[in-house]
Amino acid sequence: MNAPTEAGIVCPVCGGHNAPDAVFCANPACHKALGEFRYVQEEVARGASGLQRLAERVAAWVGHPHFVLVHLAVFALWSLVNSGTFGAALVFDGYPFGLLGIILAIEAVLITSLLLISTARADAYEHKRAELEYEANIASYRLLRRLDADLGALQERLHALENGAPAAREPDSGA
Template identity: 30%
Template sequence: MTLTPGQRGAGDANVPSPADSVTATPHRSMVTLPHERETFARMRGTEERVADAITRSAGRMRFAYLHAVWFAGWILVNLGVFGKAAVFDPYPFGLLTMVVSLEAIFLSTFVMVSQNRQAARDNIRADIDFETNLRSEVWSAHIGRSLGLDAEQVELEVQRLVAQSRARLDGSPADPPGGLPGTPEPASLPK
């Protein structure tokens, strides 16, 4: 969102006011998560659908079981367990090796196609997240100014709470002695 000096909020020259954000809304990307899913569903061609279906089925245990039975059957037949007349790929099973190698080549290609599509989808989701976070930051700054909060004081309190949360997650003491240098007590924030 490009802002001209006339669009900036009255309280801070670097932060647009929410009214400016609302004005700019028609110009922003209107892609949301449900729209993103619909967009990707429409954009998928036949090749992508086939690649996704193959990747989905190859990623199931049923696929592994099927291959275990297939390989065991192939080996038993070609070892002559069911009679010498049934042998079509004698030991060391050169045909089986070629078939498995070709299958691995195609499967890895299908998996890469699906991964590339997922990466593109993840990039769109990251863009949506960034836009949402940026808008939230702009609104938070505006609301803080409107309430008369000191941004530096609020930031110090946020840093203290983040440090406290990280300490709890790490199993360290909940409050470091004395907190962060220059951190105000929560009661000192304007109400």
């Protein structure tokens, strides 16, 4: 990872320049995570198949209010056309609209399958997120323990110097 400098962070993907405290690349087309740890979204996206990406898009569309509005409009138009409102010549699926029922059943099976794939991917995301959070927590814990030990050694040296005794050895700051 590129370390932050006063000049900023250079994105390793697009080469864009970012603020020294940037977390993500400022380039909207890139939006690469710039931290020292792996980023969950990138980890999960890297292993996604085409079907999984399609499932994510379908889940996003099905969860949008426009999905309902489009379906209501299609049902209304289907009902109007097939009830003869625009003329008997245009009727292709008379009441009780059996073809519409078959199409909706197929759509329901496909959408359900894709939503299950999307849910499995969400579970994988949460699993990866927990793994990466654990990794960050362990790294932080180890650093805190090392800093605590170094601080304790510095306190001992300070007390020894204040009491006029010879100073103890230098604190070990190596990992």
